[in-house]
Amino acid sequence: MSNFDANSLISSPLGHHLQTDRISSFSFHPKEETPFPKNSGPLSDALLETPTDLVCPITLQVFKDPVITSSGQVYERHAIVSHLEKNHNDPISRLPLRIDQLTPVYVLRVRAAEYRESAAAACIQAACSAGCTNPVQYVRRAVDLADGITVPGLSPECVQYVKTHPSNACDVQVMEVFAQGLISAVQKANAAAVYGTLLTAGLDKAQQCAHLRAWVECWTQLPGELDDTAMRKLEEFVEGQSVLRWSRVIDLVEAVFSGPAAVALCEYLLFPGSSTVAGTAAPEARLREVTLRYMQLQLRSVGEAQGALERRVMALEAASQESPPAEEASVREKRLFLRRPHWMNSRVFASAALTVATVAGAGGHPVLKLLSMFPLLYLIPPDGD
Incomplete structure (x- = not known):
């Protein structure tokens, strides 16, 4: 010096x-x-x-x-x-x-x-451990120890970033660069652990979405999709921590991968035989939480379908005004069918769903008890109809 x-x-x-x-x-x-x-x-x-x-x-x-x-x-x-x-x-x-x-x-x-080599490697493992409350200090320590030597999992980009960003205001970025280096070193399980730590760090939704996407990419067999392997790992991750609730996780999945992916996750968690925790019943609180979110997603899907139907009716009405006289009767017939109150059109769906729930034995699994009530919502006519 x-x-x-x-x-x-x-x-x-x-x-x-x-x-x-x-x-x-x-x-x-x-x-x-x-x-x-x-x-x-x-x-x-x-x-x-x-x-x-x-x-x-x-x-x-x-x-x-x-x-x-x-x-x-x-x-x-x-x-x-x-x-x-x-x-x-x-x-x-x-x-x-x-x-x-x-x-x-x-x-x-x-x-x-x-x-230096053994301690740096141990620091990397510490930073990737689920019980680590301040992993960034171990990443910075590993970088200090690894000066001039190569340590698996510690990329040159991470070393450079840590050296040029000593402020704790950059801690999240340090962990992100660290995780990317782990992926490059084919240590995806460790990278997923780092992204899991970031997911539970209380960051905003945009950052959580980015970290969830990166977390899923560490496990999925289908890039860009939440497949069964990723769902199984996600279940293990969420059940192993106490910060993220399932409702929040489902919201993030919907934001990152789409509504159908969130519905698929709910079904994976709800229905017997799909959960990875063999022989272990899901807690009742989780059951209620996921079921409620599942019903909300399904209702939203029906609402979107109804909106599409109404837009189609409006398009047909606009087209009918320009139709030749010979076609007016046919168009008017279609319009009258489509303009029936939407609760009447929903009865078919409600009856079918209620039948399935009844045949499946609603008196058994708690999920089916809740789902048996779900189609009844469609049998209630809206105000004014």
């Missing part, structure tokens, strides 16, 4: 760490002993802290090219060389020191490199 006064190390806590013990520790721990605790989980704070014997007291960073002085102090080469160009003493021991008295410490270099 060019602006760092190495002489200040005398009063620094790091200046008093056991540098002299490093001479006898150059055999170090066996490789299988990781620098962070074995039993710590992937979200352990140990991942965010570097062992003191791997930290240069000048740069406060993990060693990359460590050298040892004649008095037994260990520094990062470029940092101690920069100090010696202005001062001719050891910044900790204060003993006279020349550049040609610096000796590389290859064992420490190897151990530091192994630590």
Whole structure:
């Protein structure tokens, strides 16, 4: 560090760490002993802290090219060389020191490199874990550790973006770029976990829609569609968290993939045999929520069909005004049929649906009980008819 006064190390806590013990520790721990605790989980704070014997007291960073002085102090080469160009003493021991008295410490270099690689990989896994409450800190930590080395799942684009956007205002974008890098590294399950974290982060609907689309693309066998595999994974995801309700998820599916896709998801969740959770009954609250949303979607579909019918009638009326006299009777006949009150035209649909619900046994499954009431709505004539 060019602006760092190495002489200040005398009063620094790091200046008093056991540098002299490093001479006898150059055999170090066996490789299988990781620098962070074995039993710590992937979200352990140990991942965010570097062992003191791997930290240069000048740069406060993990060693990359460590050298040892004649008095037994260990520094990062470029940092101690920069100090010696202005001062001719050891910044900790204060003993006279020349550049040609610096000796590389290859064992420490190897151990530091192994630590950086393993810790960066562990940070990536931590950032992709479902229980991680602040994954972006692990992504940033992985980027710091991976400087100059390649870590699977950490793309050059992600490294560059993190380095140029240190503000936490860019945390969402950091996670998005990170997820894209995971997809490029064929780690789609990890990418889906990241998008799942973003989905539950309380962002606006536009961002949630974008993240849901990206999440589905990690699982679907049919690009751009919500297929059975994606529905199964979506069910597992939603049931495994407590932030997103099914009504919200169905709304997002409708916004991203269309109404029929939302209807298909509802049917997948509602009807026996389609759910992936074999032998496990869906909670009653979920059943009511999804059924209500399913009925709303179906009613909307009927309303859209009625609107299309009315537009067709208007088109026929306009055409009839220009029709030759010989055709007027036929056109008038069609118009009178189509202009019957829409509740009369709905009776056929209502009767058929009610029959299906009855035959299926509405007295059994709670969903069928609710659905048996659904067609009755169509038997009620609108006001004024």
